[in-house]
Amino acid sequence: MSSDTSLASRAVPQTAPFLEVSDLVRHFQIRRISRLFGKKALLKAVDNISFVVKKGDTFGIVGESGCGKSTTARLVIDIDKPTSGRVMFKGREISRLSPAERRRLTLQMQYVFQDPLGALDPRMRIIDQVAEPLLIHKKASGLNCRNQAADTLLSLELKDHVFRRYPHEISGGQRQRVVLARALILEPELLICDEPISALDVSIQAQVLNLLSDLSRRMNLTTIFISHDMSVVRQTCNQVAVMYLGKIVELSPTDALFQSPAHPYTQALLSAVPIPQPGLVRKRILLKGDPPSPVDIPPGCRFHTRCHLEKPICREKEPRFKLLQEGHWVACHVARGDA
16 A cells, blocks of 8 residues: 555554555546547546545545546445455455355445436336345345335335335435335445435435434444535535545545535535524635546646645645544645644
8 A cells, every 4th residue: 555545544543444445546548539549548537545434434425526436436336346456345355256255245235326216127116126136135035025125115214105106106205215225125234325315305305314324323334425515424424535536635534524624625615515504604715617637637736726725836746645633634735734
């Protein structure tokens, strides 16, 4: 592990981590123009990131669209393969598992996709879709299988009149519960939620978040929660990684991040969060322009082209992770730290 990412990994005590991501990289080769012989380029979707998630925690990954959040999640759960680096789950490196072992791993790791309608089969009734994982993994069959599916749906506050409907016949909030039911019926230990409430109305968002929180406590779930909404992350997560252009730029316990954000990008994200108190106004930090292309990443700090605190060194040298206080790490030349 490189010195920078080793520091990031030590943000959480190294006592048999439940989930450990080390020096993870995912690059894609693309063509710059839509022609057969166009020049190839390298798109750096995830570029050397490390973090540790403790058992029972909810770990948030935040950032703008295209920063690498979903790619990171897909690498963790082995939907995509890393270019380099490793993912350790309960002390075992996922990429080294045999096909049979990876199949068993899916019983312990489940993914909740952003679009519940797209994740469900439009030709299958709700009860059958929730029961299907039990059949695939031969955990139950027949009436027992359907009874377990019904119990799981009821535990997620779905009424029995929904069971025989098709996905297009129920609301967005109900579909999100069905997708959760499909994931939870296998009783996983790790749940990855990729923007699970972004397509829902605000009132339904609150219901789903409360439900997720209750399920995490009851089932002792470890969760990776991906979002671009900082207020949701504050309500949901124990620890937060802030990503920008494929890199983690700040890693911190949630309270410390919101009380004293260190990276200028984090400060800008938090400045856009409304304050739920009449009369109080937070000074808004407006970012310059759009994020650079992950194909043409600027030298030095990749955020310097939009940073309101930019210094000459930011254009020349990539910042390393440094410790600000216990558990709070930042990759920034301007932020002051202890290491």
